[in-house]
Amino acid sequence: MLAAAIAAGATLFTLRVRLLVARVRAAAPAQRTGHLGRRVRNEATIVLGQGKLLQRLGPGLMHTFIFWGFIVLLPTIVIAMIGIVDRRATLPWLGHQGWYALLDDVFAVLVLVGVIAALYIRKVQRPRRFDGSHLGEADLILALIATIATSLLLWHASRIALGLNEWPRHWSPVSGALSHLFARNQATKVLERAFVWVHVLTILSFLAYLPRSKHLHIMAAAVNVWFARTGPGGRLEPLDFEVPDEEIRFGAGTAADLTWKEVLDAFSCTECGRCQDACPANATGKILSPKLLIMGLRDQVLGGAPDTPLVPDAVPEESVWDCVTCGACVQACPVSIEHVDHIVDLRRHLVMVESRFPSEAEPMLRDVERASNPWGRAQSERADWAAELGVRILEPGEPAPEYLYWVGCATSFDERARRTAQATAKLLHRAGVDFAILGPRESCTGDPARRMGNEYVFQAFAEQNVRVLGEAGVTKIVANCPHCFNTLANEYPDFGGRYEVVHHSELLARLVREGRLAPARQPELAITYHDSCYLARHNDVLGPPRELVASVGQPVEMRRSGKETFCCGAGGAHMWMEERGRAINAERVGEAAATGAQTLAVACPFCTVMLDDGVQATGDELRVVDVATLLAEATDGPAPAEGE
Amino acid sequence: MNILVCVKRVPLTGGKIVLTDDERAISTRHLGFTVSPHEECAAEEAVRLVEHHGGESAVLTLGPPEAEEQLRDMMAIGVDRAIHLVTGGEEWDPQATAGVIVEAIRAQAQPPDLILFGNESADAGNYQVPIRVAHALGLPCVTGVKAISATDGRVRCEQEVESRRDVYEVPLPAVVTVKEGLNLPRYPSVPGRLRAKRKPVDASTPTRPEPRLEMVKLRVPPGAGKQVEVLGRGPEAAPAVVGVLQELGLV
């Protein structure tokens, strides 16, 4: 009878797993090889070490107990099955180890503690991150886990009571204590059989249920973590336009277009909602929930017709555009789902094939392509900010400077952002750094087009800029804007452009460290620094801007800082899109004001504009200023007032 | 319907215009290029009319080799083929322009039913090429059209005059010049762009006759010599603004 049960469980399990594997194999290709060392490290820290889960200590521990309990107790499944066949038999060697009996007890209890904690979180605390998750399914899974752990303890307890234990009672403290509930009699003999059958049958039912529920994550997640991105977070995977037209994959239009990594992502989702919690769009009332997006895609892959459009059938159209590509969701996800890649893939199809996107972004897309910058301004005016500053504009044929200062469109054309370039130029001159700008020959890096999904236009710019930089012999770039920085450093290598790229805060911080710039510090000036998503989260640049802040005043951190930073709202081409719901920038400004500081330091032209707009909307007493400007003021007195 | 759209490659000038050293052209060194805005709407309308009525559309330009970019852009939104009258980038006056366009039209295997132009080009703004073409071909011409519909070999055109619309109805074949606002040109899809790369361009190099409207040189107007009076910064300037409005008798 055991054999029949095992066969049934195993068959149901296998049939479903075959279907899932087939879906993964049928999916579009993706490049996820190389960097073996990194992948092994990820498995160790994220899977075994439960690293991402422990970003939240309470729920993290809860899960760690259950996860490690599962690992440690795995052999008990076999032991139980052997025990069904022969009450006195057990696994060779391991079944006879007292320490293993101890571990069994301890971890079974930890599992139960974990389950109770999970139930407390779900039933009493009821966090918002579970909105939209299948709570019933979770309850069933927790019940099954509890049953398995409890039946194991009771089985051990009843065996001890019957004297079937091999080792002294004190090796199994919990089972030993429970064994006092049972007398050494016929009733206990029956219970012992009952407990082991319940244990095994529950496990086999769970086996069959596993691949049909979100508990599938226990298999998919480990694999998903292995295949997670090992390169920089800000880099998007390019599409290949060189293949014959019919073979070009224009992002994800239907379920059949998803790559195998995207399918695996969908299968790995546990509906925990940490991504939803981290999402700034979700936090400000937009429809987008990264969790619901992945769940929607999963349901479409598993149940939908392969040809139905993902947008709007699996994912509401609005939510695709709500995303600011800040990556907080990816950072929060314990199973390495890469939501931003999904969203960009959906955008790619909508923009490139269907020309379906928010109309207010159309001028930006047209302007980027025709005028080479998203503001549609004349490139001939690009270096106007540098007039009278003696900044060298690199002409074709001239020798390359040590540093090419890549100013960026926002900084060149926006009246608030350009002060950063003016300050940086003055500081670099003062420190004797050999630098030049491309001026009118610097076109948009293509970042806004790429984040909107127009990969075709982006690649045209990448190729053009790589050519210009190559002809100019540029090897080192200092980028003013984190988006340019990200694209130049992480994305242009895919197009043959390899440079040593630093952000302006990194170079300036180094100059201060080396004593080439000596700011006068105002210890009473409280400054709170807002981390740009593209600098901190996508590129791990956390220290240098803080060094600059500390060198001019007294730093005070916001609640969500460093890699936990809360987006300013401009990413994902949102600088050019309208925002529904509450404003992300106002939310962030509120957080800054709560620190009590009156200076809000930034390191990105988009953050400058968005947060300054936010301050004007909220009316808080906050001066939004770039770290370069702060440094310039501390180095040679206050900057001239605007308009002078 | 067989529709021909005529377009012109023009630079995107930005905030101020800079001339070449010889002052006979705009310095386009760092400028992007596009098709005149009225003409983009003409091309979009041609594509829509063909979608609705069947037939074929073609785009024609008189311009330098680089103007092929504009032809491909128009084909990317759905125009079927292109005719490129290739120049060396020199100025062609309206009569010469109209002349070669007429020749090119006469050389077509199938004469077009409808010839669409922008009301005037963004740069030279001579307002006369379409009318000259219509005359030479003996076709009726309606200008400044903001709405057009075709039924049974006739077109109904709404011409914008001040704030009203004047309605004309003429039989095809006809020449119609349109204005921006006629429609909202679609954003080209990438498959459309890729297909456009492979569509045929019929190129030829016409000879330029002597100009009768002969451009001698260009100059940037001196500006009204205005020195802006800054009334203030931010909302505090509001009283000063109202003061000005009161002086002008508007408040």
Next chain:
Amino acid sequence: MILTFLTDPQDEISRQAVTLAQGLGGDLEAVTLDGIYAPAAWAQAIVDEIQAGAPEAVLAPGTDRGNEVMAHVAAMLDLPLAANCVSVIPGQPASVTRIRWGGSLLEEANVHGSPLLVTVAPHAVEAAPAPAEVRCLQPGPDDGVRVLEQVQPSSNGVSLIDADVVVSGGRGVGSAEGFAVIEELAALLGGAVGCSRAVTSAGWRPHTDQVGQTGTKISPEIYIACGISGATQHMAGCKGAKKLLAINPDGEASIFASADYGVIGDLHEIVPAISAEIRKARGA
């Protein structure tokens, strides 16, 4: 003799053409046509006048209709036409200065042909008083191209063309809803709402609101441009304005070079403040 075709003898732009014609010296003959507009037929009437009177030059206003009729005249006579001129020096060849790019660039050209056909760029010169004698010509039968009906606009409110005050918003407004403050100010001043091309492309306002080279060309008493950078293509639409007030956060925006008055700052704060001040001034 200088023949001047006036599309409307009272209209400002027609009278500007008269000014330029008077500047050429010699006798001035002014004609007009009325009745149903039929461009080719009207042009034929003018051609008949030319053949009868043998003028040295023929001038007309550089309006859509003026340009259209004269283009027909030029085609019929196989003569060059210099459209939208700001100055004319007769001769063989004649020398004209005409506008390009809606007025942001000037072209000096020689015109080889007689008589000299010219249309006069709007607002290039002051308008003369209407000539004492204007003959009204009768057009002959038309070629089928004539106005069949006139459709008046359904919207209430002031039209851009007629408004004394136009308040316009550009990219800086940020959204369709952002135009509420612009509409409020326009309403308070009894004016019309305009916008730049970026706004129409973004889908925030219809093209009928667009002011610019390819939109509506306006000539209000005052043009209040909010959040508009001043691209030449936009300025071409508002150079007829008597006064220009620019509101922009960027003190170096090119619009300030063409403005009479400026306020530097965020329109979302400034425009409502102006509206509030107006209400205060009216004692509301």
